[in-house]
Amino acid sequence: MRSEQSKIRKRLWPAYIPLYAWLIFSIILFGWVILASLSTTRDIFTNSLLGSGAHFSNYIDLFKNQGMGRYFLNSVIYTVASCIGIVVVAAPAAYILGRVQFKGRSLVSMMFVSALAIPGILITIPLFSLFVELKLTGSILTLILIYICTNVPFGVFFMTGFFSSIPKEFEESSAMDGCGPIKSFIQIILPIAQPGLITLSIFNFLGVWNEYFYALIFANDPGTRTLALSLQSIVYGFANTGNYGGIFAACMVVFLPSFIVYLFVSKKIIAGITVGSVKG
Amino acid sequence: MRMQKSIIALFLLPAVIIYLVIFLYPTLRTLAMSFYDIPSLSSKVAEWKFVGLLNYEDLMHSSYFTGSVKNVLGIWAIGGVLIFAFAFLFAVILTSGVRGKNFWRSLIFLPNTVSAVVLSVVWLQYIFNSSYGLLTTVFNRLGLTALANIQWTDNEHIYFSMIIAFSFGSIGYFMLILNAGIDRIPTDYYEAATLEGASVGTKFFKITLPLLRDVFRTTLVLWTITAFNFFVWSATFGLDDPHTVTPAFYMYQKVFGRGNSVYVEEVFNVGSGASVGILITIAILVVSALINRFFPKDRLEY
Numbered sequence: 417m418r419s420e421q422s423k424i425r426k427r428l429w430p431a432y433i434p435l436y437a438w439l440i441f442s443i444i445l446f447g448w449v450i451l452a453s454l455s456t457t458r459d460i461f462t463n464s465l466l467g468s469g470a471h472f473s474n475y476i477d478l479f480k481n482q483g484m485g486r487y488f489l490n491s492v493i494y495t496v497a498s499c500i501g502i503v504v505v506a507a508p509a510a511y512i513l514g515r516v517q518f519k520g521r522s523l524v525s526m527m528f529v530s531a532l533a534i535p536g537i538l539i540t541i542p543l544f545s546l547f548v549e550l551k552l553t554g555s556i557l558t559l560i561l562i563y564i565c566t567n568v569p570f571g572v573f574f575m576t577g578f579f580s581s582i583p584k585e586f587e588e589s590s591a592m593d594g595c596g597p598i599k600s601f602i603q604i605i606l607p608i609a610q611p612g613l614i615t616l617s618i619f620n621f622l623g624v625w626n627e628y629f630y631a632l633i634f635a636n637d638p639g640t641r642t643l644a645l646s647l648q649s650i651v652y653g654f655a656n657t658g659n660y661g662g663i664f665a666a667c668m669v670v671f672l673p674s675f676i677v678y679l680f681v682s683k684k685i686i687a688g689i690t691v692g693s694v695k696g
Numbered sequence: 697m698r699m700q701k702s703i704i705a706l707f708l709l710p711a712v713i714i715y716l717v718i719f720l721y722p723t724l725r726t727l728a729m730s731f732y733d734i735p736s737l738s739s740k741v742a743e744w745k746f747v748g749l750l751n752y753e754d755l756m757h758s759s760y761f762t763g764s765v766k767n768v769l770g771i772w773a774i775g776g777v778l779i780f781a782f783a784f785l786f787a788v789i790l791t792s793g794v795r796g797k798n799f800w801r802s803l804i805f806l807p808n809t810v811s812a813v814v815l816s817v818v819w820l821q822y823i824f825n826s827s828y829g830l831l832t833t834v835f836n837r838l839g840l841t842a843l844a845n846i847q848w849t850d851n852e853h854i855y856f857s858m859i860i861a862f863s864f865g866s867i868g869y870f871m872l873i874l875n876a877g878i879d880r881i882p883t884d885y886y887e888a889a890t891l892e893g894a895s896v897g898t899k900f901f902k903i904t905l906p907l908l909r910d911v912f913r914t915t916l917v918l919w920t921i922t923a924f925n926f927f928v929w930s931a932t933f934g935l936d937d938p939h940t941v942t943p944a945f946y947m948y949q950k951v952f953g954r955g956n957s958v959y960v961e962e963v964f965n966v967g968s969g970a971s972v973g974i975l976i977t978i979a980i981l982v983v984s985a986l987i988n989r990f991f992p993k994d995r996l997e998y
Contacts, residue, residue: 509711
C-alpha cells in the first residue's frame with residue numbers, strides 16, 4: 417500500500433511546476449523589494465542592490481520627513497476602532513438572528529444579505545452629502561463610522577451561523593441561575609463565540625488596513641489620510657525626485673504589518689473563506 | 697428560543713438603523729438623483745432639476761463613458777479567463793494529493809492580503825520598470841531584446857499590464873473557493889475512475905467540472921460583481937490614464953475628482969454620476985441573472 421502511494425506521489429511531479437514557479441516569483445518579488453528598500457537609487461539603477469551597503473536611511477527618512485509615523489498611527493486607529501465597533505454592533509444582532517424566534521426574522525436576515533450585494537459606488541454620493549451636512553468631514557471619526565457601518569452586514573451574516581450552532585442549554589442554565597438575557601449574552605455566549613469573533617476581526621483588520629475607495633473619498637487630507645493613501649502620494653513625490661529606494665521602503669512599511677498578521681492567522685482566514693463560500 | 701420584545705429590539709436596533717441609513721436610504725436616493733440635474737454635492741433637494749432620463753442619454757453620447765464600458769467589459773472577460781484558468785489549475789493541483797497543501801494555499805492567497813497600492817507600486821516600479829525591471833532584466837539575459845524593450849506602462853500596453861497585475865492579486869481567493877468545492881466531491885468517484893483507467897484530463901472534465909457547476913456559478917457571479925465595480929486599480933495602477941478608466945472610476949472623477957484635467961469641460965452634474973452607479977448595479981443584476989440561466993441549479997445529488 418505504501419509503495420502504491422509513493423508511486424502516485426511520484427507521478428504527481430508535473431503538478432509541482434506551477435507551484436514552484438509561483439514560489440520562485442514570490443521570493444524574487446519579496447526579496448528584491450526588501451533589498452531595494454535598503455539600497456540607494458544609484459544601486460537600484462545599476463542593478464547592484466546593496467552595492468554600497470545597507471542603508472536604513474530610506475526608512476528613517478519616511479518617518480522623519482514624510483510623516484509616515486502619523487499615517488501609520490491613523491491606520492492603526494482606523495483599524496482597531498473599526499474592528500471593535502463592527503463586533504459591538506454586529507454581534508448582538510447576529511445573536512438574535514441566530515438563536516431567537518420572532519416575527520419578521522427572515523425579513524431582517526434578508527436585509528443584511530441584500531446589503532452585501534450593494535456596491536459601494538451606489539451609496540457614496542448620498543453618504544458624502546450626508547456627512548457634509550452633519551459637518552463630519554475632515555475628522556478621523558468619519559472614516560471610522562464609514563468602516564463600521566459598511567462592514568456590519570457582513571459581520572451579522574458571518575456571525576449568525578456561528579451563534580446558531582451554540583447549544584441552547586447554555587442560556588437555559590444561566591436563566592436558572594438568575595441571569596438576565598443581556599448578562600447571559602455578555603458573560604456566557606460571547607466567550608463561547610470568541611473563535612468566530614476573532615476570525616471576523618481578522619477579516620476586518622485586513623479589509624480596513626488595505627481599504628482604498630472609502631479612504632480616498634472620506635479621508636484624503638494630510639490630517640486624516642490612511643497609510644495606503646499616503647503611500648500613493650509619497651511614491652508620486654519620490655518618483656518625481658528620483659528617490660527609488662524610498663519608494664520600496666514605503667511599500668515595506670505598508671506591507672509588513674498585514675504580512676506579519678497573515679503569517680500567524682492564514683489558517684483561520686482560509687478556513688473562514690472556504691466555510692462561508694461553498695454554501696452559496 | 698423566545699425572548700422579550702424589548703430585548704430583541706435593543707440587540708437588533710443599531711444594526712438595523714445602520715442598514716436603513718447607510719444602505720437603503722442612499723440606494724434609493726442615488727436612484728432618485730439619477731433623474732435630476734444637481735449642480736453640487738451639497739445641493740438641497742429644492743435646487744435639483746428634474747430631467748427624466750437625460751442623464752442616461754448623455755452618458756450614452758459621452759465617448760469617455762462608452763470607452764470606460766469597453767474597458768470594464770475587457771477586464772471582465774480577459775481578467776476572468778486569466779483568473780479562472782489559474783484558479784482552476786491551482787485548485788486541481790492542490791486537491792490531487794501534493795505535499796504541503798496548507799503552505800501552498802497560504803502562499804497563493806498571500807497577494808490577496810496585500811494592499812492594492814503596494815501591489816501596484818511593485819508592479820509599476822519593479823516588474824514593469826523599463827531600466828532595472830524584472831521583465832526587462834530576464835528578457836535581456838535570455839537575449840530576447842525585442843521583448844526586453846517593451847514599454848509595459850506606455851499608452852499601448854498599460855491596459856493589459858494592469859489586467860495582468862490585478863489578476864495576480866485575485867487568483868488566490870477564487871482558488872480557495874474552487875478548492876473547497878472540489879474537496880467536497882466524494883473521493884470514490886475518482887477512485888472508481890482511476891480503476892477504469894481514466895486519465896487526469898478525463899477525470900477533470902467528466903467528474904470535477906460537472907460536479908463543480910454550483911460552485912462555479914457562485915464564483916462567476918462574485919467575479920462579475922468584483923469586475924463591474926472595478927475601481928481601485930484604475931486609481932492606483934492606471935493613475936488617471938484614460939486607457940484604464942472604468943465606469944466606477946469615471947463616476948469618481950466626475951463627482952469627487954475636484955477639477956481633474958480631462959473633465960473640466962464637462963458640466964458638473966452629480967445626477968450624472970448617480971446614473972453611472974445605477975447602470976453598474978443594473979448591469980450586475982442582468983449579468984448575474986444570465987449566469988444563473990446558463991448554469992441552472994444542479995439536479996445531481998451527491
